[in-house]
Amino acid sequence: MFFSSVLGTMLLSCAKDENKVLFTGGTAPVLTPSSTNALVLVIADKDKPALNLAWTNPNYKFNTGVSSQEVTYTLQFDTTGSNFTNPKKGEKSISKDLSVKLTVKDLNTVLLGMGLAENIPHNMEIRLKSAMANSSGALYSNVVKIKVTPYLDVVYPVPAELYITGSATPLSWQCGCANDVGTTQKFTKVNSSKFEITIALSANNSYLLLPVYGSWSAKYGFTGANNTNNVNGDTFKPEGGDIKSPAVSKTYKITVDFKTGKFTVE
Secondary structure (H helix, E strand, C coil), rough: HHHHHHHHHHHHHHHHHHHCCEEEEEEEECEEEEECCCCCCHHCCCCCCEEEEECCCCCEEECEEECCEEEEEEEEEEEEECCCCCCCEEEEEEEECCCEEEEEHHHHHHHHHHCCCCCCCCEEEEEEEEEECCCCEEEECEEEEEEEECCCCCCCCCCCCCCCCCCCCCCCCCCCCCHHCCCCCCCCCCCCCCEEEEEEEECCCEHHHHHHHCCCCCCEEEECCCCCCCCCCCEECCCEEEECCCCCCCCEEEEEECCCCCCCEC
């Protein structure tokens, strides 16, 4: 009787083991570009095709056969030598398809989003990451190398100069006579689209950005309602709302980038 009970338990255990669905792997996708010739991107061609990429199916498998789970694909972009460890590497998600057609603007947006300078050729590497819907079973393709020169593309036209004014600043909302301007209220233009300033801000007050100090005919402020921005950085727009300063009075570095339409406060 005891033997029969043990045998039954063993058979039940074996049956349960046989019914387990186990992941058995897949095949790393093979990534193929339409060309590896150097690309010089120009804004006039922004809607034209720049690069087509196709890849093989990774064929994820379980002990029950080929998986029917949805597979997600992510194109990853990085500069040569970084080996895709750069925290600013570019990524573009692809839904289900086994190919994608990147326009000039698509590719340019990826490179500028990585913080790469425009009008300079960059040695780039591209690979594909595949994974199942639950993000398991990640597989990586071969690496495609290509040289790409991006163009300057900005959210808003870049002004010649930029100033800060407001109750959070040392000069408050003064309207700007010659003695007001000085270097304490004027940003430094660090590249073709970015401005920086290091300035003392008083806590929980407001400020705005002006292309002409003392002139309210043009201004840049937060994209939402007055003083509702993230004080560490947010988005801005022409004729935007007042920007709220951080909760602690001290010196901050403010960076305003017309390429992305964002500002940061450090």
